[in-house]
Amino acid sequence: MTSIFDDIRNAFRLRNALNQLILINVIVFVVLLLLRVILRISTHSDALFETILEYIAMPANPGVLLTRPWTIFTYFFTHREFFHIIFNMLNLYWFGMIIREYLGDKKLVSLYILGGLAGGLFFLLFYNLIPYYQPRAVYATMIGASASTLAVTVAAATLLPNFQFNLLFIGPVKIKYIAAFFVLLSISGAIGDNAGGNLAHLGGAFIGFLFIKQLQRGTDLGRPIHAVGNFFRNIFKPRTPLKVTYKNQSRTSTYTTSGSGEPSQTEIDLILDKISKSGYESLSKEEKQKLFRASQKKD
Template identity: 65%
Template structure:
């Protein structure tokens, strides 16, 4: 058990590890809720647990949602069924690896959060405007990362439509077809028993498609997300200790060797940030010919852009 906690702590202590961090958060929340549900059910407090879950899952009832606005975020980190979280985390890992490799950790986090928000807003909008769904609005709650995950799936398929996965029993299949099947299944299930979840899928899918198209046109829809995250990182970041400078009056000027902080001859540094036009050309090349077709310089430019 100690090693499990050590692994989780390690995943958050390392940089450029957003994919594993997202998966770890979902699994930890799932484990805590399952244990809590078991304990409360055995003790005869199952009804209380169900009530507590309404503070984590999003309600289609605007009268309830307006008093619990945080559920627009907490719902896409919340699962209670084993198959639900396994399916979501596997897809998050497979498609998230592609987004992370080609666009970087920040873009992956942007897609996860924006996909979840889009799914939640789409869920609220449809359940309060479409008559067929309005009759279900009072008793409808939704949870799960499906909206976020399908946003990442569709984003990957939009960026790399001809990239192939080897699926069991099916063999190599281009991811654009996998994403298309998921969207069609969500459309067909929008009037079924899990209408809310499937509607959230569609909101996430639309966001994933628009995110990549806007990124290719030079606009990153995720900048507000990163601004908010950077703000909270700043609140919890350790402040560096104060540095005390000592100036010797007999040596008012630094020696040439200490003043020169440039790199040694022959070393190469990459400080320039590639322009949006350069990144768009690289993304177009990936879409046409795959990541392997990029030159070393183009890969470095893409990596530097992903760190912005």
């Protein structure tokens, strides 16, 4: 058991956002699974477990949501069914690798969180503004990372539309077609039993597309997410003793970038212009690496 906790601790120390997102989802799933088993054995009922689940699932009822505002975040880390989390985590892993490779860890985290928030917003708006859904808004709730994972999927397809995956029994398929299939599947399910979940998927898909298009124009929609993350990171970060120096050499070295290998802003602007005109596929390996280093530096 100690080795398991050590593995979890090490996973968070390695600063791999993709593995960390998957691990958080798995930990929450396992905790809920064990809790459900324990409560079923001790109470012979799922009633208490369902009550607990209500406090981490996002409600469609705005009045209830106001009393549980944290659920807009907790819902997209929560799964109840085994196949639900497996499907979501596989998609997150496959398409998240692309986002992480080209844009870095923080962009991936931003996409995941923004996708979840957009999915929750779509769920809330549709269920309270569209007459077809309004009767369900009183009792409907939502859990699952599908909106977040579809945001990552559509973002990867927008970033590299002609990138291919080798699918079992099918062969190579461009990811733009895979993403389109998931979006169409969500549209068709928007009038089914899981209408709320599928509406949330569409919110995630929308933000995934918008995120990449804005990034290609030089606007990072994830900056507010980074700012909040940095705020809390600085709160819990151990403070180091303040060291003051008056040497001119030290001050100069603080601001110089010569020899660091970091691309200049002019280089980044030229690369972004090239992406806007010809897409990511037109970039050379060196240009992709420069863009990645710049994203790490700015974040």
